C-alpha cells in the first residue's frame with residue numbers, strides 16, 4: 001500500500017518533473033498562484049475530460065455550456081454573493097497577519113501569539129472596473145463560481161435544447177476568490193477551476209436526486225483510482241450551510257493535512273432561479289407538459305475543483321517502492337488520467353535504432369499522447385516515466401531491427417512483454433482500456 005505522502009514530496013515531484021511550478025517564479029513567485037507545466041497540463045486536461053465524459057457525453061439528460069467570467073453586477077446582487085459571500089476576518093495587532101476568525105477560534109495569532117482585532121466581514125469576490133473609467137458604476141466582479149452563468153442561461157437552454165426536466169447544465173471554467181488564507185499547494189488558491197453541474201428537477205424529487213448525485217460523484221473518484229478508504233462523506237450541519245443551500249454533503253479526501261473537502265453536492269432548492277426571476281423581472285418558471293404544471297425547478301449541484309481533484313489524484317497515486325534494493329518513486333495514475341500514455345524509448349541514441357524508434361513514435365502519437373525520449377540511460381528514462389505515471393514504455397532494441405518486435409514495460413507490474421510492432425497500437429489500446437488482448441506475448445519477465 002502506498003505511503004501516506006507529505007505535501008512537500010508532492011510539491012517537489014511536481015516541480016522536478018514539469019507538473020506544477022510556482023507562478024512568476026523568476027520574480028519570486030506570487031502567493032497561492034501556480035502554473036501547470038507540460039506534464040501537469042495534460043493531467044489537468046484529462047481530469048476535465050473524464051468529468052465532461054461522465055457528466056455530459058455519457059448522459060442524455062445533461063448538456064454543456066461555457067459562460068463568461070465577467071457578468072452583469074446585478075447577477076451577484078441577486079445571487080446573494082454581494083451581501084453574503086463573506087468570511088469573518090481578524091488581524092493580529094502585533095504582526096498584522098490576517099486570519100479567518102474560525103481558523104483561530106477566538107484564540108491569539110497563530111504566528112506570533114499576538115492579540116487579535118474584533119472580526120469584520122470580508123467579501124471574497126475580486127472586483128475590477130469595466131471600461132476606462134474607474135468608478136462605482138463600472139465595477140464588475142470576477143465570478144466566484146461558474147454556477148450563476150448556468151442559472152442566468154436556464155431559459156436559453158430550455159428553449160433551445162429540446163430537453164425536458166430533469167435536465168442538467170454543466171460547465172467547467174475558472175473562478176476567483178480573494179481567500180483570506182490560502183495554502184496547502186493547489187488545495188486552496190485565489191484562482192482555480194470549477195467543474196459544476198446544475199441539475200434541475202421537479203420540486204419534491206430533489207431529495208432523491210441529491211442522494212443519486214452524491215453516490216454518482218463518490219463513485220467517479222473511485223472509478224478513476226482513488227482508494228475508497230481515503231474518501232468519506234460528510235453532511236453539513238444547519239449552521240454551516242451556504243446562504244443558498246437547503247442541504248449539502250461534502251465528499252472529503254484524506255489529504256496530508258487531514259480530511260478536507262474535495263467536492264460539495266448541494267441542494268440549492270429554487271433559491272437561484274427565484275432570485276434571478278425577481279431581480280431581472282423575467283419569468284424563469286418551467287412548464288411541465290407531462291403534468292400540465294408550472295413550477296420553479298429545484299436544483300442539485302455537484303461542484304468540484306479541477307485543481308483540488310488533480311491534487312487528490314496525485315497524492316493517491318504517489319508511491320515509493322523498493323525494487324531490487326533501490327527506491328522507485330511511481331505515480332500509479334489511472335491510465336485515463338495519466339498525462340503520457342506511452343513513452344517510446346530506443347535502447348540508446350544510436351543511428352541504427354533511431355529511424356525505427358521514430359517510426360514507431362510517429363505511428364503511436366496519432367492514437368495516444370506519447371513521448372519520445374532517447375537521452376540518458378534506459379534506467380533513468382524508466383524512472384522519469386514512473387514518476388510522471390506513464391502506464392507503458394515501449395523499448396526498441398537492436399533485435400527489433402531484425403525481428404520487428406518491441407518490448408512493452410508495464411509501470412505497475414514491471415512486467416515486460418515482447419510484441420510485434422504491427423500489433424503494438426492494438427495491444428496498447430486494449431491495455432489502456434484495461435482489457436486483455438488476444439496477441440500472445442512472445443515472452444514476459446519482470447525487470448527494472
Ligand code: GAP
Pocket residue numbers: 144145146147177179186187188189190191192193194196261262263264301303304305306307308309
Ligand atoms: N457553486 C458551489 C461552490 O462553489 P464550494 O464548496 O465553494 O461550492 C466547490 O466549491 C469546490 O470548488 C470545492 O469542493 C473545491 O473542490 C473547489 N474550490 C472551492 N474553493 C477553492 C479554492 N479557493 N481553491 C481551490 N479549489 C476550490
